[in-house]
Amino acid sequence: MRRARRGLVLVCSKRCWLSRKTTLEIACRSVTVLASAKPVIETRWNRVLGYTERLTARESTSCLLAAKIPTMTLSTESLSGVKEDVFTTIDKDLFIKKITVIALQVQPKTCHKVLSLVKPYTIRKTGIRNIVADPGDETGKGRLVLLNEETIKTRDDVESCLPSDIVEAIKREEIRVVEHEISLSYDNMSQESIMRKLLPVSIGEIPSAFETVGHIAHFNLRDELLPYKHIIGQVILDKNAHIKTVVTKLGNIETKFRTFPMEVIAGKQEFDVRVKEHNVTFEFNFADVYWNSRLQEEHRIIVSRFRKNEVIADAMCGIGPFAVPAAIKGCNVYANDLNPKCYKYLLRNVEKNKVTSKVSCFNTDARDFIRLACKGDFPSKIEGQKEKTVFPQHIVMNLPAAALSFLDVFPGCFDRNLWQNKPLPMVHCHCFSSGKTQEERRDNVISRAENYLGCSLKPNDKNEVEVRYVRDVAPNKFMMCLHFRVPEQVAFAFEDPEGEGEAEGEKTTPDPKRPKVEFIENSP
Numbered sequence: 001m002r003r004a005r006r007g008l009v010l011v012c013s014k015r016c017w018l019s020r021k022t023t024l025e026i027a028c029r030s031v032t033v034l035a036s037a038k039p040v041i042e043t044r045w046n047r048v049l050g051y052t053e054r055l056t057a058r059e060s061t062s063c064l065l066a067a068k069i070p071t072m073t074l075s076t077e078s079l080s081g082v083k084e085d086v087f088t089t090i091d092k093d094l095f096i097k098k099i100t101v102i103a104l105q106v107q108p109k110t111c112h113k114v115l116s117l118v119k120p121y122t123i124r125k126t127g128i129r130n131i132v133a134d135p136g137d138e139t140g141k142g143r144l145v146l147l148n149e150e151t152i153k154t155r156d157d158v159e160s161c162l163p164s165d166i167v168e169a170i171k172r173e174e175i176r177v178v179e180h181e182i183s184l185s186y187d188n189m190s191q192e193s194i195m196r197k198l199l200p201v202s203i204g205e206i207p208s209a210f211e212t213v214g215h216i217a218h219f220n221l222r223d224e225l226l227p228y229k230h231i232i233g234q235v236i237l238d239k240n241a242h243i244k245t246v247v248t249k250l251g252n253i254e255t256k257f258r259t260f261p262m263e264v265i266a267g268k269q270e271f272d273v274r275v276k277e278h279n280v281t282f283e284f285n286f287a288d289v290y291w292n293s294r295l296q297e298e299h300r301i302i303v304s305r306f307r308k309n310e311v312i313a314d315a316m317c318g319i320g321p322f323a324v325p326a327a328i329k330g331c332n333v334y335a336n337d338l339n340p341k342c343y344k345y346l347l348r349n350v351e352k353n354k355v356t357s358k359v360s361c362f363n364t365d366a367r368d369f370i371r372l373a374c375k376g377d378f379p380s381k382i383e384g385q386k387e388k389t390v391f392p393q394h395i396v397m398n399l400p401a402a403a404l405s406f407l408d409v410f411p412g413c414f415d416r417n418l419w420q421n422k423p424l425p426m427v428h429c430h431c432f433s434s435g436k437t438q439e440e441r442r443d444n445v446i447s448r449a450e451n452y453l454g455c456s457l458k459p460n461d462k463n464e465v466e467v468r469y470v471r472d473v474a475p476n477k478f479m480m481c482l483h484f485r486v487p488e489q490v491a492f493a494f495e496d497p498e499g500e501g502e503a504e505g506e507k508t509t510p511d512p513k514r515p516k517v518e519f520i521e522n523s524p
């Protein structure tokens with residue numbers, strides 16, 4: 001016991017050989033952990049002990065147990081990567097404990113009546129029933145209603161913690177208040193309380209927020225949590241039946257296709273997922289394509305702006321979260337993504353959701369795709385339509401880190417002879433913005449868009465220019481959506497039938513000084 005408090009860290013038996021450096025490294029880490037009264041490493045090797053305390057495995061284990069310090073087993077395989085993989089498995093036995101709870105002693109005939117009365121005040125522990133057999137009742141029929149151990153700690157607490165009418169009823173019915181001992185284990189503890197017990201106090205906030213993508217729990221663990229990543233992953237697996245794989249993101253999204261490197265910290269190495277969004281099923285490989293479950297509401301909002309039979313051109317469509325629901329709604333969709341793997345899953349999702357007759361899939365650069373859309377050069381899939389040309393009513397550009405810079409494709413991209421008096425398409429362009437107020441963020445988006453379009457985008461009477469907040473991404477970084485109808489002077493920018501040139505002050509060509517590509521790095 002005395003030794004444990006002083007810094008005993010390693011429980012060992014002869015098994016393998018480690019260098020002195022590694023040994024000391026383990027020891028140092030463990031001492032830090034112990035200092036904050038948290039888990040202690042257990043390894044099965046004697047030499048480690050040689051550099052810390054000269055104790056036998058049995059002696060050290062009993063010290064640890066006496067000090068009520070949970071230990072962890074360090075597997076031999078993980079020792080090679082000991083630098084950051086120190087904490088690998090959880091010794092669940094060390095969570096077993098007995099606690100005394102306060103209970104109401106009831107007879108079978110009053111049991112359910114009492115339970116319905118006090119239900120909100122009964123014990124709340126996973127796997128522990130709030131009504132159990134009374135061990136003190138010789139007939140075997142008596143029952144105990146277990147009360148919430150967090151709020152009702154002593155028999156006297158019953159009177160002070162329960163509402164007066166319930167206290168009256170307990171007295172009137174002559175129900176006895178007794179103590180009852182129950183056994184708790186790892187299985188009865190919540191995810192949060194297990195992590196609180198396992199992680200050092202110095203860690204601060206317990207990692208609880210993760211994104212769920214099918215069977216995958218996706219974390220973005222802070223640096224200081226990385227030494228504990230495997231046990232965090234294991235707790236998530238143990239406490240969430242539907243989760244089979246836990247990953248943490250390594251660094252920020254930087255790839256062209258907005259995918260990111262990730263590491264499996266627990267569970268199986270399986271990235272093929274099936275997710276359901278608004279009753280539409282999507283299949284994809286989470287490591288190969290972009291997917292963000294937090295965009296679920298945004299997908300719904302954009303699709304709600306489309307009407308049946310409208311033509312939609314989705315320029316950066318991913319695996320189809322706008323395209324497929326739009327097609328199900330009855331729109332005629334042209335969907336494109338430059339990532340060949342997205343294209344593969346897009347085809348699959350279109351087929352699985354039985355909308356092949358409604359969606360044409362493309363695998364090209366968004367600028368080329370938008371040019372096709374504006375020229376009406378898409379192959380027609382619209383039933384009964386003789387015309388070869390199709391005119392999109394909506395163009396979706398969902399690549400927030402760069403989509404604004406793709407707006408430079410629009411000037412002069414439309415043919416007046418083809419479009420004649422048809423309404424030009426609405427563009428829905430996602431982007432990031434910053435600024436203290438909503439106005440600042442909006443102005444920031446509008447001025448960048450104007451720069452690429454070479455034309456003013458003043459909000460008009462028809463309410464066809466709008467900058468909508470989508471979500472917070474990071475401190476002072478917001479995802480926004482710019483909605484606007486392509487202005488005539490942009491669409492037909494380089495047309496000059498009368499040979500009169502531009503009117504003074506009317507800028508119809510893109511500003512040659514504008515930045516060519518806008519790519520905000522490190523963005524989701």
Ligand SMILES: C[S@@+](CC[C@H](N)C(=O)[O-])C[C@H]1O[C@@H](n2cnc3c(N)ncnc32)[C@H](O)[C@@H]1O
Nearest residue numbers: 256257290316317318337338339365366398399
């Ligand atoms: C932020 S993701 C959005 C995907 C999809 N709209 C969604 O909501 O899940 C952006 C997509 O743009 C694609 N992309 C990146 N550069 C592109 C380009 N130049 N042309 C077309 N697609 C591109 C990426 O592969 C990625 O799937």
